Amino acid sequence: MTEERVEITLAVNGHDERVTVEPRWLLSDVLRRECGLLGVHVGCEHGVCGACTVLLDGEPVRSCLMFAVQAAGHQLTTVEALGTADHLDPVQQAFWEAHGLQCGFCTPGMVLTARALLDRDPHPSEETIRETLAGNLCRCTGYQFIVDAVLLAADKRAEGAEGGA
Amino acid sequence: MKPVRFKYQAPATVAEAVQQLAEAGIDGKALAGGQSLVPMMNFRLARPAVLVDLNGVxxxxxxxxxxxxxxxxxxxxxxxxxxxxxxxxxxxxxxxxxxxxxxxxxxxxxxxxxxxxxxxxxxxxxxxxxxxxxxxxxxxxxxxxxxxxxxxxxxxxxxxxxxxxxxxxxxxxRVPTARTAIEEVARRPGDFALAGAVVVASTEDTRWTFFGLGGPPETVRLSADDARDEASLKRQLTDRVAALEVTGDMHGGAEWRRQVAVVVALRAWRQVAA
Missing domain, CATH: 3.30.465.10 (Uridine Diphospho-n-acetylenolpyruvylglucosamine Reductase; domain 3)
Structure with a gap:
């Protein structure tokens, strides 16, 4: 079969990226290779590990289980949109302070899932956090510090909201 | 770990999708959410030549x-x-x-x-x-x-x-008078169920439909009289589940799955009996 390529526009982190892709290219690969967003980590490539999690219209999805052509017309958010080294997102700051990461490979997926959870449920119970993060594998931390980080992030966001009012 | 090349079709209507699948014949495959098909394509266990993406319909x-x-x-x-x-x-x-x-x-x-x-x-x-x-x-x-x-x-x-x-x-x-529940056992929330049961209880009977046992869903029916107390119910469910075809795998053998099936059936029943 001849190599078919299509031009699509991906709305990533608030701006449009025009990319030419083969329909078989996974969203994870296109975000990394064509958009240069290396915070999208490719782990298992079959939907088990959650490292490639991105937000599609604000909800977490496995970017290894979507073709890039399918993401046209949706709003994508990767970890690059969250904070900068000087101004971390409250969720990132909480992961830093609570030691919610070691090697960092799972962290973008963890942080994005936690962000989406807190947008939906600003004060989740520990049980809800554990159930939500069950879809993201971490081989270093033993998860306790990640759960602590999400609880801390909820507090930080509540403080931030008060401070801003 | 990457899918083979395929022809990508994005129909806007059911009629178009059906026509594209009919034209593709045995080489075609419909793509819905992709959470099972895309892993199979990534591993090249599935190699459809034509992929009809239903997400735009x-x-x-x-x-x-x-x-x-x-x-x-x-x-x-x-x-x-x-x-x-x-x-x-x-x-x-x-x-x-x-x-x-x-x-x-x-x-x-x-x-x-x-x-x-x-x-x-x-x-x-x-x-x-x-x-x-x-x-x-x-x-x-x-x-x-x-x-x-x-x-x-x-x-x-x-x-x-x-x-x-x-x-x-x-x-x-919808049968508003029927009481229903579902219970399953999995290693973590979100993992594949190792055994599960759906119960539907009406005034005449109680039916359990099992999943995770290796084959199609299997239903066991007991009359309302049979399902009075838990001890006799457990005996009857154990007998009925023993007669089902159950396949074991690396996560649990057939006999173990039968035991778990009875456990989840009782857990579900307690919810509708309460």
């Missing part, structure tokens, strides 16, 4: 609730069903079931119709829809017809759907 999505029945568009995502307040009132078993499936990042993409047509033995939907006497609306080049959910799954990953047909809508009768 708006008429396939949506939840309709009226007096005596609920209708689910086949492309409705698990998370949409789990979050639906209307379903939480009209048929809470559906919302509860959707919440048991996979992880959040899977439920946001995976669809009820895709799950039914994929027919994984550990999937919740084929069992729940069988237990609720749902009907599946299939559309092909010859038009639409309905198949009872209980007759749709023929075996592991095998159903009665034709290769040029798509599942469009799921019709579920």
């Amino acid at each position: 708006a008429e396939l999505s949506g939840i309709t609730v009226d007096g005596d029945h609920v209708e689910l568009g086949a492309l409705t995502r698990h998370q949409t069903i789990a979050d639906s307040e209307r379903l939480q009132h009209a048929l809470p078993l559906l919302a509860r079931t959707a919440g048991l499936i996979g992880h959040w990042g899977i439920r946001t993409r995976g669809t009820v119709g895709g799950s039914v047509v994929h027919a994984d033995p550990s999937a919740e939907w084929p069992a729940v829809l069988t237990a609720l006497s749902a009907e599946l609306e299939l559309v092909g080049p010859q038009g639409a017809h309905r198949v009872p959910a209980g007759e749709f799954v023929l075996g592991p990953l095998t159903t009665a759907i034709g290769m040029d047909e798509i599942l469009t809508r799921i019709h579920i009768p």
